[in-house]
Amino acid sequence: MTAAFSKKQKAVVKGAIISSLMAATMAFLLSIFMLGLRTKSAAGALVLEPRFTLVAGITVLVFSGRLLLHLFWWNKKALSSHSFKQPGWFEQLASSKKIGWFGQLALAQKLKGLGKHGGTIMIALCFILPLLLFFFNLKLGTGLPLRYWFDIATLILTYIMLGWGLNIVVGLAGLLDLGYVAFYAIGAYSYALLAQHFGLSFWLCLPLAGLLAATWGVILGFPVLRLRGDYLAIVTLAFGEIIRIILLNWYQFTGGPDGLSGVPRPSFFGLPFKRYGDQTFHIFFGLDYSSLHRILFLYYIILLLALLTNFVTHKMRRLPIGRAWEALREDETACRSLGINTVNTKLTAFATGAMFGGFAGSFFATRQGFISPESFTFIESAIILAIVVLGGMGSQIGVVIASVVMIGGFELLRNMEGLKYVFGQEFDPSLYRMILFGFAMVAIMVWKPRGLISARLPTIFLKTETAVSPSPQNKGDAQ
Numbered sequence: 001m002t003a004a005f006s007k008k009q010k011a012v013v014k015g016a017i018i019s020s021l022m023a024a025t026m027a028f029l030l031s032i033f034m035l036g037l038r039t040k041s042a043a044g045a046l047v048l049e050p051r052f053t054l055v056a057g058i059t060v061l062v063f064s065g066r067l068l069l070h071l072f073w074w075n076k077k078a079l080s081s082h083s084f085k086q087p088g089w090f091e092q093l094a095s096s097k098k099i100g101w102f103g104q105l106a107l108a109q110k111l112k113g114l115g116k117h118g119g120t121i122m123i124a125l126c127f128i129l130p131l132l133l134f135f136f137n138l139k140l141g142t143g144l145p146l147r148y149w150f151d152i153a154t155l156i157l158t159y160i161m162l163g164w165g166l167n168i169v170v171g172l173a174g175l176l177d178l179g180y181v182a183f184y185a186i187g188a189y190s191y192a193l194l195a196q197h198f199g200l201s202f203w204l205c206l207p208l209a210g211l212l213a214a215t216w217g218v219i220l221g222f223p224v225l226r227l228r229g230d231y232l233a234i235v236t237l238a239f240g241e242i243i244r245i246i247l248l249n250w251y252q253f254t255g256g257p258d259g260l261s262g263v264p265r266p267s268f269f270g271l272p273f274k275r276y277g278d279q280t281f282h283i284f285f286g287l288d289y290s291s292l293h294r295i296l297f298l299y300y301i302i303l304l305l306a307l308l309t310n311f312v313t314h315k316m317r318r319l320p321i322g323r324a325w326e327a328l329r330e331d332e333t334a335c336r337s338l339g340i341n342t343v344n345t346k347l348t349a350f351a352t353g354a355m356f357g358g359f360a361g362s363f364f365a366t367r368q369g370f371i372s373p374e375s376f377t378f379i380e381s382a383i384i385l386a387i388v389v390l391g392g393m394g395s396q397i398g399v400v401i402a403s404v405v406m407i408g409g410f411e412l413l414r415n416m417e418g419l420k421y422v423f424g425q426e427f428d429p430s431l432y433r434m435i436l437f438g439f440a441m442v443a444i445m446v447w448k449p450r451g452l453i454s455a456r457l458p459t460i461f462l463k464t465e466t467a468v469s470p471s472p473q474n475k476g477d478a479q
Helices: 009-032 052-075 089-094 101-106 114-134 146-172 181-198 202-224 231-251 292-317 318-328 333-336 342-368 378-391 398-413 417-423 428-445
Strands: 036-044 045-050
Touching: 009 146, 052 428, 101 318, 114 146, 114 292, 146 292, 146 318, 146 342, 146 378, 146 398, 181 202, 181 342, 181 378, 202 231, 202 342, 231 378, 292 318, 292 342, 292 398, 318 333, 318 342, 342 428, 378 398, 378 428, 398 428
Parallel strands: none
Antiparallel strands: 036 045
């Protein structure tokens, strides 16, 4: 052990630098024409506006990322013999070959008892922290209004609920569904139409919308009973597009491309959140009127709905139907040979996942007050599926982490003014949201091919509750 690099390590570092320079050169050549020049209207003519600062930023980013991957990921073993300090307990935990460090964090019973009470602490913070922020009216040191943070939290919780609903179909039952947004749309339009035409309250429309979405889940399930893999994905994708086209063209019923406006808002036990009126929320409780009352109430509604989804999913996993879903995911042929009714198993998975999608759609309609087919395009299904896959299929906490990173992180990009000093004053991060989304997906798949949380606790166990390893060789699969 010496302080100097060996010849092999020098060669590795040299190769990493050369490879990073080549990647940066390719990024420069590609971006110089795609992003470096932009057409702009000026004096009745089109002129080319150079944006070389953006090109330089992308080039540096590619070089740095490639170099870090070489040094700390791809060639980690070749450089590990260098006499650095001994790794601490967290680094040793991170280098575990049985399960990844994020999986260890999810199974946090081994981290000073955090796992036993971690979920309860997080739920308590989700309930208490918004109230504290509301009463103190903080801006969290960013200058952004409190309503912005409540809106971001509500949006994240909506995608968490959608991710947990799709996780039943994809993560537990192993049925690839690319049309999950259809159930989201059915729930939204069911609530809007029932509330507008029959005058039903949100709490009455909510279960009805979930029931209608579950019914359509069963209707979708019957034609795809004998389909697997890519064929199942194509049919579910077609189902989502069929629902969107029906909503777009059935003008007399759904409003067509104009959508439905004036969707009724939920009330607090019959007390509306209005500024004027005899019996309103702020008058009944003797408070000054604030638009944040309704925003905070909507936040708690989606929080309770998301917790209900999580609770039901955990309970169903431990029931025979939940174990049948997992058996179906692992091997459908073996599942049939064991006498499991795969027809009922698939239909219950589709119906349960669709029901929670309908609940989320109802909340979306009442929160927005306006819905249109443009809100339920294929890209929404892709985002929800990406959250499930990136978080780790079958993992509840993985869906939460992926939603916070992918939805909350990209929404915060809209207000990161510091990026304009790097990429130029006219740089708008929101315009590059999907590009960053793609980069994040590629990075996660390279770093954690099986998702952020790739190890899970088994539903049942013989003597000790041991985490299921995500490694294929530990399952007896062929390499």
